[in-house]
Amino acid sequence: LNTKTKTKPGLSPRPLMHEYSLVQALLDRVDREVAAHRGTKVHRLWVRIGELSPLEVTRQEARWVCPRCETPVARGERLVCAACETPARLVAGDELMLDRIELEVA
Amino acid sequence: MCETCGCGDPALMPVEVHDRILAGNDAQARHNREHFDAHGVTAINIMGSPGSGKTALLEATARARGAMKVGALAGDLATDRDAARLEAAGIPALSITTGSACHLDAQMVHHALHEFPWSGFEYLFIENVGNLVCPAIYDLGQAANVVALSVTEGEDKPLKYPVMFRMADLVVLTKIDLLPHLPHFSVAAVEDALARVMPRPAIIKLSATTGEGVDRWLAWLEVQRGAGAGLPVLPSPGATPRRPL
Numbered sequence: 001l002n003t004k005t006k007t008k009p010g011l012s013p014r015p016l017m018h019e020y021s022l023v024q025a026l027l028d029r030v031d032r033e034v035a036a037h038r039g040t041k042v043h044r045l046w047v048r049i050g051e052l053s054p055l056e057v058t059r060q061e062a063r064w065v066c067p068r069c070e071t072p073v074a075r076g077e078r079l080v081c082a083a084c085e086t087p088a089r090l091v092a093g094d095e096l097m098l099d100r101i102e103l104e105v106a
Numbered sequence: 107m108c109e110t111c112g113c114g115d116p117a118l119m120p121v122e123v124h125d126r127i128l129a130g131n132d133a134q135a136r137h138n139r140e141h142f143d144a145h146g147v148t149a150i151n152i153m154g155s156p157g158s159g160k161t162a163l164l165e166a167t168a169r170a171r172g173a174m175k176v177g178a179l180a181g182d183l184a185t186d187r188d189a190a191r192l193e194a195a196g197i198p199a200l201s202i203t204t205g206s207a208c209h210l211d212a213q214m215v216h217h218a219l220h221e222f223p224w225s226g227f228e229y230l231f232i233e234n235v236g237n238l239v240c241p242a243i244y245d246l247g248q249a250a251n252v253v254a255l256s257v258t259e260g261e262d263k264p265l266k267y268p269v270m271f272r273m274a275d276l277v278v279l280t281k282i283d284l285l286p287h288l289p290h291f292s293v294a295a296v297e298d299a300l301a302r303v304m305p306r307p308a309i310i311k312l313s314a315t316t317g318e319g320v321d322r323w324l325a326w327l328e329v330q331r332g333a334g335a336g337l338p339v340l341p342s343p344g345a346t347p348r349r350p351l
Contacts, residue, residue, distance in 0.1 A: 018240035
């Protein structure tokens with residue numbers, strides 16, 4: 001994983017598509033963490049990508065529940081609680097997260 | 107790690123981040139929002155497919171707006187045609203040419219704010235790049251998201267693009283003057299699809315050509331500024347699809 005090409009955030013070449021733009025944002029963040037921890041190499045990244053994000057990878061499935069009575073609302077159904085008519089709330093599935101970086105340090 | 111030369115394993119350090127990948131954009135969007143709030147400007151992010159009628163919606167807004175003070179930023183891949191159309195309609199507008207980027211981000215909007223006298227408007231419309239996917243995940247600092255969906259795009263679009271429609275505060279169903287020519291298009295089916303991807307579905311059926319629905323749109327805009335009681339924007343009660351999707 002070569003993160004050496006980056007300059008300051010915002011001075012990077014304009015990303016082409018949202019996939020590039022997301023990866024660029026990811027690399028920017030990894031760069032900052034590498035510098036902050038005086039890392040010499042990045043071994044692994046842990047990311048979490050939800051189903052309701054515009055990336056086609058293995059994804060966290062969307063999960064909706066009623067915010068009042070916690071009743072689950074199935075994906076594909078109308079997003080209101082069958083029991084109390086409250087609009088459902090998304091509790092998982094829109095993640096675009098960087099969770100952890102495994103760094104090699106000198 | 108190194109098993110051949112005997113130099114020993116390097117020290118591996120886990121760094122816990124647990125942050126959104128777009129945290130940088132989110133921070134810039136918060137900054138934009140502070141600017142908008144400080145000047146009492148209601149920013150409306152308008153998204154939708156190419157040709158869904160985003161610019162026509164704003165042209166219709168210009169014709170009917172009365173004393174409303176409105177301006178616009180128009181995201182466009184390669185031209186400034188949208189901004190020119192809006193200027194011709196009487197809306198001060200600045201084009202944000204994105205080159206090859208398929209969406210606006212908070213930083214592009216922030217740059218535009220430095221080149222455009224926006225702070226005297228009541229409403230700043232941010233017409234996003236025509237695209238039903240990417241713009242949805244980039245917060246720009248807007249007060250509300252509007253998705254324009256034209257009747258010629260088909261009633262299944264909310265189900266096919268749930269990321270976009272989930273983020274919508276309002277869907278404007280455009281070009282409804284064409285409905286007589288689209289015998290297979292069911293508004294009830296669109297409303298049913300929206301209810302499956304939007305927890306609080308809101309829809310206004312509108313024609314920029316005939317002006318139908320523009321009154322509801324203006325009333326909805328006033329509600330975003332905390333003014334007026336608005337007009338109904340909920341899907342028809344008990345709307346059922348004409349046929350299963």
